Amino acid sequence: MTEKPVLDSRAKVIIAACEMIGENPASTLSVRTVAARAGVSMGSLRHHFPTQRALRDAVLRTIYDVATSDDEVIYDRSVAPRERLVHCLRQILAPQVGDEARRAWTTVFDAFIATEPTDETRAAYLTMAAEGTRRMEHWLTVLDEEGALVPGDVRQHANFLNAVVNGVSIERALPTETSVLERETATLYQAVDAVLRAVDQ
Known part of the structure; x- marks a missing residue:
């Protein structure tokens, strides 16, 4: 049986935020909400994305690259x-x-x-x-x-x-x-x- 890959905290945040945008394209991606959905701490999220703008940019790049x-x-x-x-x-x-x-x-x-x-x-x-x-x-x-x-x-x-x-x-x-x-x-x-x-x- 193949084990599922373990996602790092950055990947978890990107996946959670992409899901939120998929559910609501106008989502402002509240850092607290994204962290909770991703199951990571606010500190971990801020380590990868120091600003909300950095998070939004990374998420939108991911969405466009997939689309x-x-x-x-x-x-x-x-x-x-x-x-x-x-x-x-x-x-x-x-x-x-x-x-x-x-x-x-x-x-x-x-x-x-x-x-x-x-x-x-x-x-x-x-x-x-x-x-x-x-x-x-x-x-x-x-x-x-x-x-x-x-x-x-x-x-x-x-x-x-x-x-x-x-x-x-x-x-x-x-x-x-x-x-x-x-x-x-x-x-x-x-x-x-x-x-x-x-x-x-």
């Missing part, structure tokens, strides 16, 4: 840049469809839009948005180094694609017709075409 674990595709030059980038965008969208998408956007709306944001919720949102931009910039930088990207600011291209992905994910949460996948695919390709050189598509 977009098929990262090698962006380096696969046997596949056209256009196909690689659309594949990466689909990785962001993949986790939420239908009721899941609606619940996720309802939670985000309640936490960040419906009520006046506190410093804590503002920081949580900005951290989440920054991590999404970091991931998008990574993909675009790889393509830029190949000469596949339209000349310009990588960050502006990333912001544009993030806005498109957000819009598509909101559409997934709304009542829609059965041809949503076809429309979504066309939208993603059109967005990708706007940031890639035509010769490489």
Whole structure:
């Protein structure tokens, strides 16, 4: 019988915090709550994550790395840049469809839009948005180094694609017709075409 691996306190904290974000994407990750859920002391948590910001950053990096674990595709030059980038965008969208998408956007709306944001919720949102931009910039930088990207600011291209992905994910949460996948695919390709050189598509 194979024994389960023993997790160190850092891994326990990351797992507990990721579970909390999975249950509530707007969670501010209270250090006390995360420590209790992870079954570690506050001192142990603070040893690995001296600030709440450090904890949030690590958790969001972990979530994005898992959600977009098929990262090698962006380096696969046997596949056209256009196909690689659309594949990466689909990785962001993949986790939420239908009721899941609606619940996720309802939670985000309640936490960040419906009520006046506190410093804590503002920081949580900005951290989440920054991590999404970091991931998008990574993909675009790889393509830029190949000469596949339209000349310009990588960050502006990333912001544009993030806005498109957000819009598509909101559409997934709304009542829609059965041809949503076809429309979504066309939208993603059109967005990708706007940031890639035509010769490489």
